[in-house]
Amino acid sequence: MTAWRAAQRRKVRKAATALPETLANNETRAKETRAKETRAKGTWAKGTWAKKTLAKTRGGEANVQRILDAALAVFATEGFAGARIDAIAARAGLSKPNLLYYFRTKQELYLAALRRTLDTWLVPLARIEADSDPRAALTDYVTEKLEYARDYPEASRLFAIEVMRGAPVLKDVLSGELKVLVDRKVTLLRRWMAQGRLARRDPHHLIFMIWATTQHYADFSTQVEAITERTLHHPGFFAAARQSILDAVLGPEPG
Numbered sequence: 001m002t003a004w005r006a007a008q009r010r011k012v013r014k015a016a017t018a019l020p021e022t023l024a025n026n027e028t029r030a031k032e033t034r035a036k037e038t039r040a041k042g043t044w045a046k047g048t049w050a051k052k053t054l055a056k057t058r059g060g061e062a063n064v065q066r067i068l069d070a071a072l073a074v075f076a077t078e079g080f081a082g083a084r085i086d087a088i089a090a091r092a093g094l095s096k097p098n099l100l101y102y103f104r105t106k107q108e109l110y111l112a113a114l115r116r117t118l119d120t121w122l123v124p125l126a127r128i129e130a131d132s133d134p135r136a137a138l139t140d141y142v143t144e145k146l147e148y149a150r151d152y153p154e155a156s157r158l159f160a161i162e163v164m165r166g167a168p169v170l171k172d173v174l175s176g177e178l179k180v181l182v183d184r185k186v187t188l189l190r191r192w193m194a195q196g197r198l199a200r201r202d203p204h205h206l207i208f209m210i211w212a213t214t215q216h217y218a219d220f221s222t223q224v225e226a227i228t229e230r231t232l233h234h235p236g237f238f239a240a241a242r243q244s245i246l247d248a249v250l251g252p253e254p255g
Contacts, residue, residue, distance in 0.1 A: 066093065071109050071110070071113045072113045072158060074088045120148060120152075125181065134192045138198075138246075141210065145214035149216075150232035153218035185207065190203055199252065
């Protein structure tokens with residue numbers, strides 16, 4: 001019994017000696033976890049993903065944007081499996097260790113690139129509120145989505161690739177945050193339709209139609225150009241595409 005007690009006292013002394021180091025290690029791990037969660041999560045309510053998650057210095061913000069731009073280009077061309085961190089770092093004009101300071105894994109970087117696209121798409125959708133004019137709000141949303149398809153086609157293609165793969169990285173986001181946002185807008189659209197402020201149709205399919213028609217000009221731009229010999233960069237073609245989509249989305253003026 002005496003030997004047992006002596007052994008117990010030695011364990012207590014050892015634990016007490018190690019406690020400060022243990023607490024320090026735990027705090028370090030906690031900080032790392034919080035930083036990782038911050039980088040991995042975005043917010044649609046407060047603007048772009050980058051504003052929520054970037055380093056606090058101007059140089060850090062610029063580096064993260066360069067990294068995300070480079071990642072988008074590489075992932076859209078090579079896919080997740082084929083993309084290499086070295087290639088992304090080189091395209092961003094940074095060293096690999098510098099890139100890994102901001103994004104510690106390829107999957108974390110891939111998620112960030114996808115989330116930035118979602119943020120850009122869904123901030124305009126989130127801005128549609130009960131006090132909005134229904135037709136003006138949907139017109140603005142369609143216009144912004146089509147402008148994004150014109151200006152950032154690689155982002156749309158990367159998102160399409162992810163979804164066609166079964167959304168292994170984004171599935172939780174799609175069934176969680178995205179679903180919550182869309183459910184809110186579906187409820188609002190139903191209310192406007194019941195009030196006679198919009199033509200009646202299924203609100204889910206109305207939103208899907210906006211996504212499908214606007215993103216088509218990015219995801220299938222090669223086909224569009226082959227058939228029409230024009231792209232959304234032609235002002236007249238952009239205007240015609242926008243008006244055709246709006247005619248389908250809005251329908252006739254309620255009367």
